[in-house]
Amino acid sequence: MRELLLGPVAEALGLVLYVAIAGTLTVVGALAERAGLSNLTAGQTTLGLWEAALGAVLLYAALNVAYHIVFPRLRGAEPTA
16 A cells, blocks of 8 residues: 555656756756856857857756656656666
């Protein structure tokens, strides 16, 4: 009986964790992109390009977490990654 109750709760907590990870990666990536563009327009090319590249990588990671883990779990399928 206990397993019947804890299974869905654990599954929901795992989904919430992955949503939080994807959201955090998105926010940090967007902030890094914004800082990079700000530095590029201020004339600090190296720092601006580095921040923009880091932001792009973080946004790509957030997209992969959402697409390969979160969306399949919301549909009820197993994650592909």
